[in-house]
Amino acid sequence: MKSVGLLAFYLPQYHPIPENDEWWGKGFTEWTNVARAKPNFDGHYQPHLPADLGFYDLRLDAARQAQAELAKQYGIDGFCYHYYWFGGKRLLEQPLEAMLAGGAPDIPFCLCWANENWTRRWNGAEHDVLIAQQHSPEDDVAMMEDVARYFADSRYIRIDGRPMLLVYRVDILPDPAGMVRRWRETCERLGLGNPYLCAVQSFGLEDPTGYGFDAAVEFPPHGIMTHDVAGSVSALQPAHRGRIIRYGDAARFALERAEAQYPRFRCAMPSWDNTARKQWTGTCYYGSHPLSYRAWLAKLIEEAKANPRLPQPLVFINAWNEWGEGCHLEPDQQYGHAWLEATAAARTGGVPTAVQLEGILAANVEAFPDVPADIAWTELTLAPTAVWGRPTWKQRTALALRQWVSRRPAVKRLFRPMARLLGIVD
Incomplete structure (x- = not known):
């Protein structure tokens, strides 16, 4: 049986660029948001501040190599870099370009095209646009011709010999099936074979296979439907x-999802809290702990x-370094x-029993403050008290509405502005 590979999503937003200087102020990087975050309630973990690697600058080979060495030490097999292409213009490309030119890091990698607008609200919405996408048949070809440089790198991740490329938002593509076809034709013309x-x-x-994609990749918290406990x-x-x-x-919602009838690579998140980007209007997944993430x-x-539907057993993690999203x-x-340590233990330490899993997921984080993340499941004794009550009828109604809207893309697009305001869509 093949061992399972772990790939972590990676944000290259930790170096100044002229565009961010213009839009957000001189010297802005993601660290600017991270350092100024404040807690919104008792027990709210903010700000998230780096330890060993510090407030690094990704223009430096040493910083990128230190990341890779740490990742490999704890069982991460590769990075999936967010790639920013806007109608021929690339952003945040310096770390990737330095790596492609022979620099650090020495670790397998693939790309995920973050194909949404950049806006002042950090959500890809159509208003307050800083730089917009320009989807077109011509741009499909030009973008793939640029990505081909990365496919040719010996470190690039392949599935059965095919270079793996992710697309973040298929829902906003005007012709996803046409784009997939043009990409495959371009790769064939360039001698790169058939991309995965x-x-x-x-x-x-x-299910994206109807558009011609080979597989789907989960990206929590997207797709997670649970009730709000702000009250x-x-x-x-x-x-x-x-x-x-x-x-x-x-986590419970994700683990109870039905098995997909198409190739789907699953993904876990250690934590998630974008308060650093949206102090008063963000979303916080409260109570995360290395032990619950490990489970x-x-x-x-x-x-x-x-x-059996996966050509290669891979699991994604969101993310390696999304500090602005507390992730x-x-x-x-x-x-x-x-x-x-929790990541390494998840690879080698097996799974908890059903009783242990439910105890971990039901517990408040304070129930196990001194339990090491890599403790053997056989040594774990938890008797946590769930501190959260069952959802109210209002919460259940709101959750049911979110689920109904989420399953209907046309309705979601039509009512997205109001739905975002009401918090009933992602």
Whole structure:
């Protein structure tokens, strides 16, 4: 049986660029957002501050190599870099270009085209656009001709010899099937063979194979449907208008998803909280802990081993370094290396029993503050008390509405502006 590979999504937004200087102020990087975040309620973990690697600059080979060495030490097999292409213009490309020119890091990688607009609201919406996408048949070809340079690199990740490329938002493409066809034709013309194309399951996308994609890739918290518990936390800031969701509920929802009838690479997230980007209107998955993340990841690894639809058993992790979304494996000042230790343990330590899993997911994070992330499941004794009550009828109604809308892309597009305001879509 093939061993399961672990790929972590990677954000290259940690170096200044002229565009960000113009849009956000001189010297802006993602660290600018991260450092100024503040907690919104009692027990809210903010700001997330880096430990070992510090506030690094990705223009430096040493910084990128240190990341790769840490990732390999704890069982991460490769990075999936977000790639930014806007009608012929690339952004945040310096780390990738330096790597392609022979620099660090020495680690397998693939690309995920982040094909949405950049806006002032960090959500790809059509208003407050800073730089827009220009989807067209001509751009499809030009973009693939640029990506071909990466496909030719010996470090590029391949599935059965085919270079793997992800697309973040299929839902906004005017002709996804046509784009897939043009990409395959371009790769054939360039002598690169047939690429292995994956669609990220964002914004309600389910089976992408009808468009010609080879597989789907999960991307939590996209697709997670759980109720808001903002009314249950203490000392919530009056200005707060965002959502607070239990991490354990999100993990349980993901683990209970039905088996896909098409190739789908699964994905776990260690934590998620974009307060750093949206102080008062962000979404926080509260109560995440390295142990609960490890349990989620371990179950996905077990599932990938037994999934006959996958040409190669892979599991994704969101993310290696999304610090602005409180979503990172890199060491931080609160948990140190625990997220990485949990990742390594998920690969080798098996899965918890059903009783242990439910206890972990039902617990408040304070129920196991001193439990090491890599503890053997046979040594784990938890008797946590669930501190969250069952959802109210209003929460159940709102959740049912979110689920109904999410399953209907046409309705979602039509009512997205109002739905975002009401918090009933992703």
